[in-house]
Amino acid sequence: MEEKLKHQDYEEEAERLDFTRKYMEIVIKASESDEATFRDQLKEALEGIELAESSMSYMSMLTNSNLLRRTSEEVKKLKKFYGKPYFARIDYERAETHQKEILYIGKVSLFDKETQQPIIVDWRSPVANLYYDGRLGDVSYEAEGEEYNGYLSLKRQYIIEDGQLEEIRDIDLTTTDELLQMSLSESASNRLTEIVSTIQEEQNNIIRADLNKPIIVQGAAGSGKTTIALHRLSYFIYTYAERFNPHDLMILAPNRLFIDYISEVLPELGVENILQTTFIDYVKACIGKNIKLKHPEEKLLAFINRDLKEPEKMKWLTDFKSSLRFRDIVDRYLLDILGTMLPKEDFYVSKFRVYSAKKLRKLIQYEYQYLPYYRRLDKVKRVLQNHVRTDKKQMIEKMTNFYDAKLDRALYSKGDAEKRKLFVSKALDKKVEELQELKKAIRSSVNDYMKHFPKHDLFYYYKELVTNREIFGKYAADLLDEEQIEFFCSHQISLSQSRLYEMEDLAALLYLQAKIYGISQELHVKNIVIDEAQDYSYFQLYALKSALDTDMFTIVGDLAQGIHSYRGIKDWGIVLDEIFPRASYKTLQKSYRTTVEIMNTANDLLKLLKLELPVVEPVVRHGKKPIFYFAGSNENMIASITNYINQLYEEGMKTVAVIGKTKEECIKLTKYFEQYSNLRVQCLKENEEINKDEVVIVSSHLSKGLEFDAVIISSVAEQFEAEEIDIKLLYVAMTRPLHRLAFFGNSPSVFLLDYLKPDLFDVTETMNEPIR
Numbered sequence: 001m002e003e004k005l006k007h008q009d010y011e012e013e014a015e016r017l018d019f020t021r022k023y024m025e026i027v028i029k030a031s032e033s034d035e036a037t038f039r040d041q042l043k044e045a046l047e048g049i050e051l052a053e054s055s056m057s058y059m060s061m062l063t064n065s066n067l068l069r070r071t072s073e074e075v076k077k078l079k080k081f082y083g084k085p086y087f088a089r090i091d092y093e094r095a096e097t098h099q100k101e102i103l104y105i106g107k108v109s110l111f112d113k114e115t116q117q118p119i120i121v122d123w124r125s126p127v128a129n130l131y132y133d134g135r136l137g138d139v140s141y142e143a144e145g146e147e148y149n150g151y152l153s154l155k156r157q158y159i160i161e162d163g164q165l166e167e168i169r170d171i172d173l174t175t176t177d178e179l180l181q182m183s184l185s186e187s188a189s190n191r192l193t194e195i196v197s198t199i200q201e202e203q204n205n206i207i208r209a210d211l212n213k214p215i216i217v218q219g220a221a222g223s224g225k226t227t228i229a230l231h232r233l234s235y236f237i238y239t240y241a242e243r244f245n246p247h248d249l250m251i252l253a254p255n256r257l258f259i260d261y262i263s264e265v266l267p268e269l270g271v272e273n274i275l276q277t278t279f280i281d282y283v284k285a286c287i288g289k290n291i292k293l294k295h296p297e298e299k300l301l302a303f304i305n306r307d308l309k310e311p312e313k314m315k316w317l318t319d320f321k322s323s324l325r326f327r328d329i330v331d332r333y334l335l336d337i338l339g340t341m342l343p344k345e346d347f348y349v350s351k352f353r354v355y356s357a358k359k360l361r362k363l364i365q366y367e368y369q370y371l372p373y374y375r376r377l378d379k380v381k382r383v384l385q386n387h388v389r390t391d392k393k394q395m396i397e398k399m400t401n402f403y404d405a406k407l408d409r410a411l412y413s414k415g416d417a418e419k420r421k422l423f424v425s426k427a428l429d430k431k432v433e434e435l436q437e438l439k440k441a442i443r444s445s446v447n448d449y450m451k452h453f454p455k456h457d458l459f460y461y462y463k464e465l466v467t468n469r470e471i472f473g474k475y476a477a478d479l480l481d482e483e484q485i486e487f488f489c490s491h492q493i494s495l496s497q498s499r500l501y502e503m504e505d506l507a508a509l510l511y512l513q514a515k516i517y518g519i520s521q522e523l524h525v526k527n528i529v530i531d532e533a534q535d536y537s538y539f540q541l542y543a544l545k546s547a548l549d550t551d552m553f554t555i556v557g558d559l560a561q562g563i564h565s566y567r568g569i570k571d572w573g574i575v576l577d578e579i580f581p582r583a584s585y586k587t588l589q590k591s592y593r594t595t596v597e598i599m600n601t602a603n604d605l606l607k608l609l610k611l612e613l614p615v616v617e618p619v620v621r622h623g624k625k626p627i628f629y630f631a632g633s634n635e636n637m638i639a640s641i642t643n644y645i646n647q648l649y650e651e652g653m654k655t656v657a658v659i660g661k662t663k664e665e666c667i668k669l670t671k672y673f674e675q676y677s678n679l680r681v682q683c684l685k686e687n688e689e690i691n692k693d694e695v696v697i698v699s700s701h702l703s704k705g706l707e708f709d710a711v712i713i714s715s716v717a718e719q720f721e722a723e724e725i726d727i728k729l730l731y732v733a734m735t736r737p738l739h740r741l742a743f744f745g746n747s748p749s750v751f752l753l754d755y756l757k758p759d760l761f762d763v764t765e766t767m768n769e770p771i772r
């Protein structure tokens with residue numbers, strides 16, 4: 001501490017911090033109290049403080065309390081960050097004016113309204129980009145399309161705790177980012193945190209990339225994808241503060257557990273009231289019905305457990321339903337559905353032709369192209385109703401005139417008087433009858449006409465497409481062979497017989513819903529963040545884009561963790577070329593989460609996959625090598641894991657997870673823990689929150705996206721095979737820890753360690769050996 005306090009500017013900086021906090025306090029008070037109370041409070045607050053930093057005198061504060069007033073939203077923020085108003089400073093000299101500016105960067109912005117001087121600059125403001133982006137020396141930044149040049153002479157970081165200045169660090173070209181190192185060596189809290197003070201340049205480039213363009217990020221495990229995506233949202237909200245409506249934004253996460261995991265960081269970043277959901281829930285909301293869905297992980301488990309009857313065919317089917325070729329089939333079908341909505345008969349009211357079928361077809365096909373099909377029909381109905389309303393008088397007049405003329409002719413014609421009388425009386429009756437008929441038709445003809453249009457629900461349409469061999473075969477003829485068509489339809493028929501849908505049906509359902517009926521306004525978000533996007537299918541992404549009619553997506557994922565690759569994305573190129581052609585593509589290769597030792601081991605495992613992905617570079621932070629323990633009996637194994645975990649706790653680790661390959665393995669592990677250990681464990685489920693003070697037992701696929709101080713990968717019954725899906729699951733599990741990784745099993749080969757370089761990890765030979 002002594003050492004740290006020695007920074008030559010410590011006194012000055014401590015004074016500045018004091019001033020800032022007093023200023024915040026005054027602003028808060030001015031905003032929250034009336035004039036008189038404020039004056040009293042101000043006197044109290046200013047006692048003993050030198051306002052050297054401020055250009056605003058005591059008097060002007062007193063007389064101009066209105067200049068201090070802020071909105072309640074701003075006051076809320078000031079209160080929140082009162083304990084830590086800023087985390088960094090930059091000294092910047094503008095090229096045009098040669099004036100030096102000292103800018104303090106924090107999570108809130110505060111200006112002296114009188115002098116227009118910034119007291120705290122928001123980390124998302126254009127000039128703050130210099131802190132993240134600029135080296136010392138000549139720099140530039142962009143604001144509202146203009147470039148500003150200048151000279152950066154200082155970048156300084158602060159550690160402030162509860163209003164106390166703990167540390168000051170100056171960053172120059174030679175020092176590495178010590179603050180980053182410090183923050184990475186901290187413990188995990190079961191929750192994602194904000195990283196505004198240590199955002200790295202490559203990450204900053206993603207956060208601040210053009211907000212009017214979609215972005216796709218391929219990022220290694222632990223490279224900060226989730227974190228960065230949320231910071232980008234925060235940046236978006238700041239940049240478009242005036243036009244921004246939280247209901248325009250949506251985060252799509254893999255499951256409820258994950259939503260809970262990110263929930264605390266959002267308010268911290270000023271991201272509030274936005275829709276956070278899963279793809280499944282979103283589609284259910286869009287179609288407005290709670291369909292019965294086969295458990296989305298069922299197929300994954302079946303692939304992992306290799307207990308599918310025809311695995312190759314099933315893989316093909318899943319892949320096909322996820323592809324843009326299936327979308328093509330749905331598109332062909334949609335064209336035909338539209339065909340059934342094009343009327344052949346003109347629209348008549350009684351004998352009057354009010355609107356021709358040809359004109360109606362033109363409206364439906366072209367004029368209302370921007371609308372979903374059934375909404376086009378609603379429009380048509382309104383058009384017809386309007387026409388009837390305006391033509392009504394004319395039609396009645398025409399008919400009246402017609403009969404009156406007839407009557408006139410009869411009355412004034414020569415001939416038999418009796419016959420004429422009869423004719424006139426008949427004509428009069430006819431006139432009354434026809435007029436009545438006409439009036440009735442005026443009331444009912446639109447509804448009658450509209451009855452000729454089809455009226456089916458979404459499920460009818462989907463079922464017709466996928467279970468009717470003839471119909472499906474017609475659209476798929478040039479894309480699939482007969483055997484494939486047969487397999488496809490019989491699979492769908494059996495699902496339909498049990499009134500079930502599977503995950504891969506959702507893209508098509510969403511797509512059809514949007515095209516035929518539309519999506520309700522409150523679900524029509526404009527800006528979407530997708531995390532773990534590697535598990536989305538091409539069709540899913542396409543359906544979302546098409547349904548929401550926007551390409552403003554932030555898509556982050558990692559193909560190396562694509563455990564659903566049988567249906568997920570295998571190539572970002574396709575996403576770029578065929579779905580988001582406007583998108584920029586970025587990669588994050590550095591991993592911030594874990595130590596060099598753990599990352600090197602995980603990288604070695606990944607080599608087995610021969611993916612064309614660059615090797616993940618760990619940020620230099622060392623720790624112990626991963627270690628393998630021979631497990632022995634179940635009881636012995638649980639005893640030594642318990643022993644190991646207790647040691648981890650003693651070393652200061654806070655969160656520990658035991659990861660098993662599958663859910664079944666985790667259920668077994670939980671049972672053994674309950675039997676043989678006094679540690680409290682939580683067998684994590686998808687829709688649960690993580691309990692902070694229990695050991696988490698979680699399956700490898702569910703652990704995706706999460707992180708823990710230490711991870712123990714255990715095997716009591718199942719082992720990882722040298723196959724793609726298992727390698728990816730193991731890779732996911734191995735990249736979860738921040739600090740420590742251990743394996744407990746009966747042989748290193750259970751975790752494929754026999755494929756890895758032996759010097760990357762340690763092995764304990766016997767159970768008797770003391771656990772390190």
Ligand SMILES: Nc1ncnc2c1ncn2[C@@H]1O[C@H](COP(=O)(O)OP(=O)(O)OP(=O)(O)O)[C@@H](O)[C@H]1O
Nearest residue numbers: 195198199200221222223224225226227592593705
């Ligand atoms: N610049 C940074 N400063 C401090 N911590 C960082 C930084 N970048 C990332 N981290 C930390 O690294 C960890 C991993 O981040 P995150 O979970 O966002 O990565 P990810 O790419 O989504 O990982 P995965 O794909 O494995 O789920 C988090 O603890 C995060 O706080």
